[in-house]
Amino acid sequence: MTPIFFKYLEFFPFVSIMFSIFFGTFFTVFKRSSIFMFLNTLLSILFNIFYFYFFNNKLCNINNFFFHFDKLSIFFSLLILFSGLVIVLFSYFCLCEKNIYISEYYLLLLLLMLGSLSLNFAKHIFIFFISVEIITLSTVGLIYFFNKSKTAIEASLKYMIFSSFVSLFILFGIGLIYFINGNLEYIHLFSNLQKYDFYEKISIFLGITMLLMGIFFKISLFPFHFIFPDVYQVSDPIYLMCFSIINKISFLSFLTYFFLCSSILQIKFFYILIYIMSVLSIFFGNFLAIFQKNLKRLLGYLSISQSGYSIIVILSLLNKFTYFLENIFLYFINYVICNICFFGSMAIIKRCNFYIKKNNIFSNIYNSYFLLSLSMFIVLFSLSGVPPTIGFINKLYIFSYSICNHFWIMSLVILISNILGMYIYFKILISICNDNKINNNLCKYDFYYIKDILGIIIFVMSICLIFFNFSFFYNFFFKILFSGFSLK
Amino acid sequence: MLPLLIFIPFFGGIISFLLQKISNKLPKFIAMFSILLIFLLNIFMFVHITFPKLDLFCINFFSNKFCFTWMEDIGIHFSLYEDIFSSYMIFLTTLLGLLSIIFSYYEIYKNPGTFYLNVLILISSTIGSFLSTNLIFFFCFLEIIIFTICFLNIFWGSKDIDTSIKFSCIKKFFLQSQISSLVMLFSILLLFNYYHSIYGVWTFDFNLLKHAFINKSVIENIILFGFLLSFIIKIPSIPFHTWLPDVMLFSPRGNFVDLIGFLSKVGIYGLLRFFIPISGNIFYKIQYFMILLGIINVFYGTFMASIKNNLKHALAYINISHVGIILLSMFNFNNLSYEGLFLYIISSTISSSLLFILSSKLYNNFNTYNFKSFGGLWKIFNTIPGFFLFFALSNFGLPGTGNFISEILIFIGFFLSHQKISIFFAFSLMLFAFCYIKLFHRIFYGSLKNNLKCCDLSFVETLFVSLLILFLIFIGLFPNFIFNNFNFFDICFN
Numbered sequence: 001m002t003p004i005f006f007k008y009l010e011f012f013p014f015v016s017i018m019f020s021i022f023f024g025t026f027f028t029v030f031k032r033s034s035i036f037m038f039l040n041t042l043l044s045i046l047f048n049i050f051y052f053y054f055f056n057n058k059l060c061n062i063n064n065f066f067f068h069f070d071k072l073s074i075f076f077s078l079l080i081l082f083s084g085l086v087i088v089l090f091s092y093f094c095l096c097e098k099n100i101y102i103s104e105y106y107l108l109l110l111l112l113m114l115g116s117l118s119l120n121f122a123k124h125i126f127i128f129f130i131s132v133e134i135i136t137l138s139t140v141g142l143i144y145f146f147n148k149s150k151t152a153i154e155a156s157l158k159y160m161i162f163s164s165f166v167s168l169f170i171l172f173g174i175g176l177i178y179f180i181n182g183n184l185e186y187i188h189l190f191s192n193l194q195k196y197d198f199y200e201k202i203s204i205f206l207g208i209t210m211l212l213m214g215i216f217f218k219i220s221l222f223p224f225h226f227i228f229p230d231v232y233q234v235s236d237p238i239y240l241m242c243f244s245i246i247n248k249i250s251f252l253s254f255l256t257y258f259f260l261c262s263s264i265l266q267i268k269f270f271y272i273l274i275y276i277m278s279v280l281s282i283f284f285g286n287f288l289a290i291f292q293k294n295l296k297r298l299l300g301y302l303s304i305s306q307s308g309y310s311i312i313v314i315l316s317l318l319n320k321f322t323y324f325l326e327n328i329f330l331y332f333i334n335y336v337i338c339n340i341c342f343f344g345s346m347a348i349i350k351r352c353n354f355y356i357k358k359n360n361i362f363s364n365i366y367n368s369y370f371l372l373s374l375s376m377f378i379v380l381f382s383l384s385g386v387p388p389t390i391g392f393i394n395k396l397y398i399f400s401y402s403i404c405n406h407f408w409i410m411s412l413v414i415l416i417s418n419i420l421g422m423y424i425y426f427k428i429l430i431s432i433c434n435d436n437k438i439n440n441n442l443c444k445y446d447f448y449y450i451k452d453i454l455g456i457i458i459f460v461m462s463i464c465l466i467f468f469n470f471s472f473f474y475n476f477f478f479k480i481l482f483s484g485f486s487l488k
Numbered sequence: 489m490l491p492l493l494i495f496i497p498f499f500g501g502i503i504s505f506l507l508q509k510i511s512n513k514l515p516k517f518i519a520m521f522s523i524l525l526i527f528l529l530n531i532f533m534f535v536h537i538t539f540p541k542l543d544l545f546c547i548n549f550f551s552n553k554f555c556f557t558w559m560e561d562i563g564i565h566f567s568l569y570e571d572i573f574s575s576y577m578i579f580l581t582t583l584l585g586l587l588s589i590i591f592s593y594y595e596i597y598k599n600p601g602t603f604y605l606n607v608l609i610l611i612s613s614t615i616g617s618f619l620s621t622n623l624i625f626f627f628c629f630l631e632i633i634i635f636t637i638c639f640l641n642i643f644w645g646s647k648d649i650d651t652s653i654k655f656s657c658i659k660k661f662f663l664q665s666q667i668s669s670l671v672m673l674f675s676i677l678l679l680f681n682y683y684h685s686i687y688g689v690w691t692f693d694f695n696l697l698k699h700a701f702i703n704k705s706v707i708e709n710i711i712l713f714g715f716l717l718s719f720i721i722k723i724p725s726i727p728f729h730t731w732l733p734d735v736m737l738f739s740p741r742g743n744f745v746d747l748i749g750f751l752s753k754v755g756i757y758g759l760l761r762f763f764i765p766i767s768g769n770i771f772y773k774i775q776y777f778m779i780l781l782g783i784i785n786v787f788y789g790t791f792m793a794s795i796k797n798n799l800k801h802a803l804a805y806i807n808i809s810h811v812g813i814i815l816l817s818m819f820n821f822n823n824l825s826y827e828g829l830f831l832y833i834i835s836s837t838i839s840s841s842l843l844f845i846l847s848s849k850l851y852n853n854f855n856t857y858n859f860k861s862f863g864g865l866w867k868i869f870n871t872i873p874g875f876f877l878f879f880a881l882s883n884f885g886l887p888g889t890g891n892f893i894s895e896i897l898i899f900i901g902f903f904l905s906h907q908k909i910s911i912f913f914a915f916s917l918m919l920f921a922f923c924y925i926k927l928f929h930r931i932f933y934g935s936l937k938n939n940l941k942c943c944d945l946s947f948v949e950t951l952f953v954s955l956l957i958l959f960l961i962f963i964g965l966f967p968n969f970i971f972n973n974f975n976f977f978d979i980c981f982n
């Protein structure tokens with residue numbers, strides 16, 4: 001080990017991903033091969049996972065101007081890397097027959113990983129803005145990648161135009177903050193709020209509101225949710241895995257660090273604003289999902305409500321009762337596993353059956369793929385919060401958080417929207433069980449064993465959801481990774 | 489010992505699921521065997537509780553308490569406790585399970601292993617809800633019951649009826665039961681938080697939470713209202729009864745008709761175990777309202793049962809009227825009526841479930857529940873009409889059966905406390921008689937409309953039914969066998 005390696009320890013994950021991007025680009029010029037690009041991406045992700053595994057204790061001591069490394073953000077980055085690993089596996093096995101530029105797909109995926117990792121560790125708003133732009137760039141490319149129809153162009157264009165608007169807003173907000181404060185680290189945003197006069201206070205509030213607006217657009221909270229059902233309707237299930245996990249979790253981890261460091265929630269205006277938006281997005285996401293006929297569009301609406309729940313989970317970190325701390329780990333583990341399993345099984349079914357109609361993708365899978373449908377049941381239970389799964393414990397935590405702090409209206413809204421959500425998930429479950437004879441004579445696939453490999457991955461992950469307790473995960477993930485894990 | 493009661497049927501279900509590929513008949517035998525095993529274990533437990541001086545085995549094996557720490561910082565423990573009341577209820581559930589498995593011996597199901605997995609999970613979660621004192625685990629078991637009922641109805645429900653109507657009915661059942669369970673979860677969490685605000689301890693243990701109510705504040709009323717609403721939907725009482733007839737109609741072919749019995753028994757148990765001990769002052773406030781609800785239930789149920797053209801619908805509405813009597817005796821502060829209630833739960837469950845089973849035997853012959861295709865069956869069948877007559881009469885309150893004794897006790901207890909209402913209520917007996925006579929007449933008398941080949945009860949089934957008849961008569965003749973040792977009034981109010 002050279003001393004230079006330890007000196008620039010914090011840059012290695014980003015450097016490794018950038019290196020594999022450059023290497024892949026040069027190789028693609030000479031020859032297109034999907035296996036090479038697959039191995040390239042897989043190796044860079046595996047390198048990062050091992051890197052965080054071995055150096056997490058040393059990373060936590062680093063004081064950098066641009067990046068922070070604490071145990072919560074390392075947890076989030078491990079989630080992102082794990083989901084990236086699964087996505088790469090799925091995309092290699094399920095996409096290899098389609099005539100698309102597969103090497104470009106892997107490059108865009110790597111770019112997305114780079115952006116989300118740097119957003120995850122960002123300490124300075126400058127890094128934040130750059131990584132948001134990188135994520136947006138790769139997202140716009142990926143939406144249009146699989147589906148070349150007019151609606152896909154429309155959706156990706158919509159997404160691009162709105163996100164460019166939003167990035168303009170963010171830039172304006174950053175300018176306002178910098179104009180008043182003169183410092184762009186999160187910690188120093190409200191450090192000397194008492195010194196400012198009225199107009200300076202108003203302008204700094206405006207700047208932060210604009211910044212938050214941009215982030216809320218990216219994670220599809222209520223007033224900015226309108227594009228996301230379109231995006232979900234158009235895109236491929238494998239890409240939906242990326243879109244619902246990597247994009248969202250990177251922004252949520254940013255929000256967690258932002259809320260914890262800058263004392264933004266001490267100010268009542270922002271607290272109530274974030275609070276109302278999350279509750280409204282829970283309600284409207286579930287309420288609008290009832291009327292949907294298309295399954296993917298319905299999932300888009302459900303993702304809105306899920307992001308609302310996750311905001312409430314982040315808010316509960318600042319609570320006076322300490323037992324809510326473990327909720328954040330359970331919630332995000334549950335979220336990642338559920339989304340991987342759901343969209344993964346969708347991708348397998350779509351690959352195996354070429355003639356499926358759009359609306360009833362799942363119909364009659366109970367007879368043809370028994371193991372897959374079993375894991376689907378578990379995932380739907382866990383998403384809706386039925387007892388023998390982790391989702392129930394998450395629901396319990398969210399409810400008890402709202403009750404313990406006497407948020408009566410919020411708890412009522414969550415109660416109603418939870419009943420609606422239960423109904424929707426049960427409708428999906430019934431469509432899985434539906435026994436019409438449309439898709440019976442299908443199942444043409446070349447690689448018979450591939451279905452089994454990916455299916456077993458999904459099945460094992462879904463069995464993890466039938467849980468025992470937090471300490472089960474604690475023993476298996478945290479105690480191995482971090483000794484004596486605690487937040488503060 | 490106590491976790492065995494839950495885990496034996498659960499693992500039996502998993503074994504039967506795994507053995508599905510070897511043979512179609514094995515799952516059935518495993519299910520039967522595991523239920524028989526719990527039946528015997530529970531009887532040992534019952535003997536241990538009633539006669540603690542009779543040390544047949546060492547006491548540690550039969551200890552009626554069990555606790556396993558699960559999530560310590562919130563106070564969720566897997567804690568089980570069995571007393572006389574819960575052991576009665578477990579006896580009932582195992583009896584129902586035995587009935588349903590014996591009488592479905594000749595039925596052919598599509599995936600028998602998965603089917604029996606569902607049934608055994610249903611039974612084990614019902615037993616778990618009777619045993620658990622921790623409110624979160626009670627809630628969990630209730631939720632599992634609902635989902636298994638949904639699955640059984642979706643996959644193995646009767647196929648002669650249109651699937652879209654079936655799915656809409658199951659959705660209705662699911663929505664109502666979800667509303668009830670979420671309201672219950674909310675009131676549990678309110679109680680949890682309320683206890684913490686007074687004593688500073690996070691716990692879900694009901695033996696502690698029982699003592700939380702001191703101040704008579706608004707929150708207490710909200711908590712109690714939530715419990716009451718959720719249990720009333722589960723029983724089901726009148727404004728929320730609409731799911732019962734439909735789900736009864738779509739329940740799996742064969743004799744798995746007591747599926748709903750499991751849920752409604754848990755509802756009654758929950759009201760007696762969790763609502764009444766903490767209700768205190770509010771019990772007297774809502775007493776007249778609940779009695780009114782019970783009377784409406786009785787009259788409405790019998791009225792609808794005599795109108796309906798469908799046999800299953802009619803029997804379901806009769807079940808609703810039974811719920812009315814149970815509510816009446818439950819909200820009557822009297823020792824006699826509580827003794828009657830305990831007997832009534834046992835005897836009415838046995839008799840009405842046998843009625844359901846015999847009606848589904850009729851369905852196997854005619855492929856319909858409609859009264860128009862029945863008629864004059866007394867001529868074809870040997871055993872079914874006689875059994876049907878006996879159970880209909882015992883349901884109506886034939887002297888000599890358990891129903892008669894329990895109804896008499898309920899009426900006397902009701903008369904002692906509310907004299908004017910009880911005179912009005914006595915008219916319901918007439919309606920009961922009218923309803924049963926009309927039902928029986930439409931099925932078994934008159935002219936024969938169909939000349940079908942008929943399959944009667946087999947030898948084992950006949951034997952089992954006659955054993956149950958003997959049991960009902962035994963309860964009716966020697967009710968002191970149950971009453972002597974215990975004061976049921978104390979079990980509920982302490």
